Amino acid sequence: MVSLLASATEIVCALGMGECLVARSHECDWPEWVRQLPTVSAPTFDVSGTSAEIDREVRRRVEAGEPLYRLDAAEIEALGAEILFAQEHCEVCAVTPGDLSRAGCATPGAQVMALTAGTLEGIFLGMERVAAALGVPERGQALVAAEQARLQRVRERCAERTAPTVVVLEWADPIFAMGNWGPELVEAANGQLLLGRKGEHSQAIPWEQVLEADPEVLVVAPCGYDLARAAQELPLLTARPGWNGLRAVQRGRVAIADGNRYFNRSGMTVVETAEILAEMLHGVVVAGQTEGRHWRWLCA
Numbered sequence: 001m002v003s004l005l006a007s008a009t010e011i012v013c014a015l016g017m018g019e020c021l022v023a024r025s026h027e028c029d030w031p032e033w034v035r036q037l038p039t040v041s042a043p044t045f046d047v048s049g050t051s052a053e054i055d056r057e058v059r060r061r062v063e064a065g066e067p068l069y070r071l072d073a074a075e076i077e078a079l080g081a082e083i084l085f086a087q088e089h090c091e092v093c094a095v096t097p098g099d100l101s102r103a104g105c106a107t108p109g110a111q112v113m114a115l116t117a118g119t120l121e122g123i124f125l126g127m128e129r130v131a132a133a134l135g136v137p138e139r140g141q142a143l144v145a146a147e148q149a150r151l152q153r154v155r156e157r158c159a160e161r162t163a164p165t166v167v168v169l170e171w172a173d174p175i176f177a178m179g180n181w182g183p184e185l186v187e188a189a190n191g192q193l194l195l196g197r198k199g200e201h202s203q204a205i206p207w208e209q210v211l212e213a214d215p216e217v218l219v220v221a222p223c224g225y226d227l228a229r230a231a232q233e234l235p236l237l238t239a240r241p242g243w244n245g246l247r248a249v250q251r252g253r254v255a256i257a258d259g260n261r262y263f264n265r266s267g268m269t270v271v272e273t274a275e276i277l278a279e280m281l282h283g284v285v286v287a288g289q290t291e292g293r294h295w296r297w298l299c300a
Helices: 006-014 032-036 051-064 073-079 097-102 120-133 135-160 181-188 206-215 228-232 234-236 261-265 270-282
Strands: 041-043 069-071 083-087 111-115 164-171 175-177 217-220 256-257 296-299
Touching: 006 083, 006 111, 051 164, 069 097, 073 228, 083 097, 097 111, 097 120, 111 120, 120 135, 135 181, 135 270, 164 181, 164 206, 164 234, 164 261, 175 206, 181 270, 217 270, 256 261, 261 270
Parallel strands: 083 111, 164 217, 217 256
Antiparallel strands: 041 069, 164 175, 256 296
């Protein structure tokens, strides 16, 4: 198997089938040992630029029909993988079946399995699909049951708490409010999400909408950025007009989080993201403290 999707890599390993992986994408980083596998993808442009520069280049390439990812078709073919994992939920977030086809990677002998996950139900269904494709359907059912039970514990631990208003930003320039399965995670942690809708792609919004929402808690978790890189985005927000007037800022309730591994990834960390939110919103530690490891307060 070749996984070109970080969440698929996590699911395969959680099913106890990690030894079947022969290569990975440049974004596959968990479990830690998968970093030893050959990397067969890379971005086609410099991703070290500013948020605005990255956004402009992504939009330009999408409009021009240019690829966002470079694939090593020769290496993939040489590895002889029977299954290639990709995604078809978003044309930007990770390698799609179209990318594989254009690069000549969709060989007749390989099955391309594309996951799609705009909701928690879709993510759990993806886990079962992967398990079925690997011939271990019972493991998939057990994995989903365990994750759903874990999510229910979050709900139960937070249910009696007062639900604060929340805005989660997944990009800083332009502003994107979290969508897809994110609203369900905020709901599970008993928060009132003010911007972003369940099952819908996030879209660029005016900064004024954040000011109007004026949440009690503001979470900054940029897509694809770890905690250190997310922290570098803060000047883009703190320099905006009205920043200091936000309730979350005045009350010291601005959180910076690892968006790459948690808030933006549709794999084995979605429930852990709900646990992170429980700790952010209510101080409830469900399965071990996450503050300082996966997120921190701006004032800390």
